[in-house]
Amino acid sequence: MTPNLLILFDGFSNFRDWAWIMKINVLIISFFLFFTICLVTFIIGIRLFKNFRNSKKKKQENLLIDFLNSYLFDEDFEKQKEIENFKQNHLNTALEIKVTIKEILQFHKNLKGESATALKELFSQLQLDIFILKDLDKNSWYNTARAIYALSELTIEIPVNKIEPYLNDQRDEVRQQSQLYFLKTAKSNPLQFLDKTKRPLTTWQQIYIENALKNFYEGPIPDFAQWLNHELISVVEFSIRLISRYNQFENIPKLLPFLNHGKESVKIETIRSLRKLGYEELLGLITPDFEKENLLIKKEILKTIEQLGDYNDLQKIRPLIAADEWELKIKYLNIERFFLPQKIEQINIESMLERKLKI
């Protein structure tokens, strides 16, 4: 310590006589020193705990790999006896149970047919479904979402009223997992849960559901028009999209009123859907109002002309594009190029002139 500081301190015996700023400094230093020691001790503690936990986890995983392989593929394996043995000796702590569930789910993901069914049976023989159901009733969203995930992965059916409330849970993750549960366990009408849905579907959830519908559901495809009058706009948009994805041409008349829907996003989705369904009268319905529409709808109309119309339809739009609607102009010229590939050079020159004159 420098002599300057010594004067300030004037020895620890005279603490009362110290300058107040030194007193506060010492207090703060002491606090942070204590805090740092606690923090470092805590970090070391959790590191040790995590290492210990990981080694137990690894041990259980290795044990499970052998056990599951023998259970599934070894004909001499005494199933009942070994299951009882495993249950008694290796399913005693929450960690052991969690690792076992995770490992079974992992195996289940990679297997199909008889092996997958056998794993499902093993799951209930080990009474892991009881643990999952307990988890489901816990108040933390994390446990609930994880439990529903396990149930849907293994398509374990439980009373509907146990999962239904979670369709409108506050947490996205819980809602998403419950939607997936209903979809994966459904024998028919996999999107029936939409009737009970009261919270808007995010785009992510819509993509997720559509993916699951394509990859996991094996029953008959439902008529998506049943949700066209749903109270949630997001569900209406979703069903409009699905109608075109699954080529439900019979629903075209039901889609037509949505071309006059008050909500822009619904209108856009309807134009897209009808376009994908190749509805030839669409242009006659949407081009007369071109001028009144907003930019996004105008863009959709131009796209529709590109796909369902011809050069004459496009030319009718030309005078309706305002001078400052550059995005539309570019789109228009690109479609013009598409219709008249032999005149690309001329179109380019025209567009350049237009740029020079108007910018």
Add this chain to the structure above:
Amino acid sequence: MGSALHQITEIASWLFLIYGSVICTGYLFSAVFSLIEIRDYKRRNNFVDETAMLQSLNLPAISILAPAYNEGLNIVENVRSLLTINYPSFEIVIINDGSKDDSLNKLIEEYELEKRDVLHHSFIPTKTIRGIYKSRNKAFKSLTVVDKENGGKADALNTGINICKNSIICCIDVDCILEHDAMLKLIKPFLNNEKKVIASGGVIRVANSCVIEDGRIIEVKLPEKFIARVQVLEYFRAFLMGRMAWSRVDGLLLISGAFGMFDKPTVIEAGGYNTNTVGEDMELLVRMRRMMREKNVPYSVGFVPDPLCWTEVPQSWKVLHSQRNRWTRGTAETLWIHKKMLFNPKYKILGMLSTPFWFFFEWLAPLIEFSGILFFYFYCCLTRSTGSSF
């Protein structure tokens, strides 16, 4: 005289003490908030593997904008790495910002590029475009190279914004290494939100000394040089503690220029990147947020605490000095441009918390902390010379 000096030192002591206490409390709070946010994120993602979503054709297309200036040494490899990004639908726009080296020729040669007349409009004014190139080879059909006059990074990005086709843009440094699912993770906030999301960013990690093969990180290693190691720690603190906490309270002011995703119509409406500041990344986000607030449109900014992008950090004091000089000037310029927001309740958390924090504890912190040390030293000297302990 002695009494006046006494009073001055008393006031200064209190000011430094308050400043120190506030900054420590701020760090403590941000540590707690980020802890909660990271735990939440981990819980949300640790039992579901969403990489299967990468097979989906329903994900919106993204335009990846990468400005390049004198990157001739690695440009071909860097673009190849970008072309292998794992995402169903994307275009890559490389903007050659008037490089003086052979960057453009290398790209033309390697990717079989030819000049095309691509129709576009300058929604944001930029320097003159010399040419737009597309590949003859269909394998590189997602690649567009724009050659333009030199105008700086912001101008290059604005050019990319004008040229690109999709309404979600991802601005990255051309030499960045992306995680295989980086795009999916970064776009998720845009799709999984009931509010309009205007931007999202992720954690950037230090790639120095890491083993890299075919544009992918194979093994993570600690940098060999001390200066880079310190930055590893600093990046962790900045991203996992600072930005996570700000994200939790919806007060994020910066999405790193090295890797960020934006809603293109909002960027254009806000006027694009500011070419008059060196902190164009921070300035853009602040301007976008300010615009949304002034229009009274509910919006959100996403932040993903996963490492999504790896970058090389300076390994010499000289380069580090110039980088930090740029960052500090960028912060100061942004705060100056948006001084109206400071302590303005109209901007809610941005005005009452974020901008004051950045002003006092990010920009002024080095000055105030250094002054505090000097003050303490002179205080001790003064005490010695007067022989009193006040």
